[in-house]
Amino acid sequence: MSVTQPAVLAVDAAFKYGSRTAVAPSSFCIPERSITAIIGPNGSGKSTTLNGIAGLAEPSSGTIEVLPIDGRQRLVSYVLQTTKVNESLPITVREVVTMGRYPSTGAYGWLKEADRAAVQAAMDRMEITGLAERHLTELSGGQRQRVFVAQGLTQEHDMLLLDEPLTGLDITSAHAIDDVIHEEQSHGCTIVLTTHDLTAAQVADYVILMSGRVVASGSPDEVLTEEHLRDAYGPSLIHVEGTRLFLDDPIHRPADSRHEHQDRSIHLEVSPTEQHGGEDVPH
Numbered sequence: 001m002s003v004t005q006p007a008v009l010a011v012d013a014a015f016k017y018g019s020r021t022a023v024a025p026s027s028f029c030i031p032e033r034s035i036t037a038i039i040g041p042n043g044s045g046k047s048t049t050l051n052g053i054a055g056l057a058e059p060s061s062g063t064i065e066v067l068p069i070d071g072r073q074r075l076v077s078y079v080l081q082t083t084k085v086n087e088s089l090p091i092t093v094r095e096v097v098t099m100g101r102y103p104s105t106g107a108y109g110w111l112k113e114a115d116r117a118a119v120q121a122a123m124d125r126m127e128i129t130g131l132a133e134r135h136l137t138e139l140s141g142g143q144r145q146r147v148f149v150a151q152g153l154t155q156e157h158d159m160l161l162l163d164e165p166l167t168g169l170d171i172t173s174a175h176a177i178d179d180v181i182h183e184e185q186s187h188g189c190t191i192v193l194t195t196h197d198l199t200a201a202q203v204a205d206y207v208i209l210m211s212g213r214v215v216a217s218g219s220p221d222e223v224l225t226e227e228h229l230r231d232a233y234g235p236s237l238i239h240v241e242g243t244r245l246f247l248d249d250p251i252h253r254p255a256d257s258r259h260e261h262q263d264r265s266i267h268l269e270v271s272p273t274e275q276h277g278g279e280d281v282p283h
Contacts, residue, residue: 005032007074007159007190008053012062015048022048025062026214030206032069035181035191037201040210041233046194049210050161053192054078069158077157081164082144093139093147094132097123100154122150125183127176142173149177153184160184162193166200198224198247 008030015023023045030036030053038046051057052064054076066074077100089096100122101115123129126146136144145165152160162181166174181191201207207223209215211232216223226245230238239246 006030006067007032007034007069008064008066008192010049010052010062010064013052013059013064014061015045015052015057016060021060021212023052023210024213026210027062028208028214028217030190030192030208032190033185033188034205035185036193036206036208037204038192038194038208038210039196039198039201040215041196041237043212044210044232045212046210047163049208050078050163050192050194054161066159074158075156076159076161077152077155078161079148079152079163079165081167082141082148089136092133092135093128094119094123096136096147097128097150097154100151103155118154122153125153125180126150140170140173141168142170145169146173146176149180153180157189159190159192162191164194164196166193167196198245 006029008028010026010028012025012027013023014021014025026049038049040046048057052059053066055066056078066076068074098111098115098119101111101118102109105111105115120129123132126149128143128146128150131139131143131147136147139147149162149165152162160181165177165181169177181193185191195201202220202224204220206218207220208217209223209228209232215232216225216228226238226240229245229247233247237248239248
């Protein structure tokens with residue numbers, strides 16, 4: 001997949017925490033106005049890479065750059081996982097969403113009518129208006145995730161970064177967030193999300209597969225191959241049955257109440273047997 005208008009460009013970017021290398025030197029290019037999925041096993045460097053794009057982590061070597069748009073700096077909004085946020089804060093849903101306006105108003109600035117309208121529009125889009133005066137501790141995990149996505153939507157942005165936005169959510173919340181992701185793209189926004197979900201990655205426009213480095217990047221068909229997935233996850237977690245490839249990741253097993261992407265499998269265009277001229281291929 002050729003990338004003619006990149007939104008993010010990384011050249012030999014590496015990240016370390018002290019002496020530990022989180023991401024070995026890696027290069028990739030994220031297309032503008034695309035939905036890009038960063039996928040890989042736990043500890044593969046997905047969140048570190050997202051932090052690098054957000055400017056929250058500096059490369060230990062190499063470069064990672066968010067490129068300008070229309071001759072100006074690209075505005076980035078970052079939605080963290082709810083597990084990384086203090087959910088016991090004594091503030092209401094409306095107050096959490098309103099924090100998305102702080103980059104433009106300041107924490108102690110006066111909200112203008114446009115700010116209030118942006119907050120209300122984001123809550124309406126995420127279907128949490130009826131929860132506006134409730135506290136985070138009163139909400140389910142899916143409701144909390146929708147609150148933080150609404151906060152990200154409220155912030156002025158050209159690029160939306162989401163760290164594991166759909167993992168472990170109820171079906172209603174997952175559908176609401178998935179719908180908003182595609183709406184944002186239709187409005188010209190570039191979306192970058194981390195995920196453990198093979199089928200979510202397969203329906204993205206662009207995929208970055210990681211395992212302590214970028215194993216492969218490009219279109220889903222180019223990246224989500226048996227060879228690349230075995231490289232990233234190891235052969236013991238990959239199982240092939242006919243033309244379906246299954247990922248047996250014990251940390252992120254599916255559950256009946258979760259959205260349908262969590263079946264942890266993708267369709268292969270050609271079965272491994274066909275690829276090898278009818279010979280059996282060990283799994």
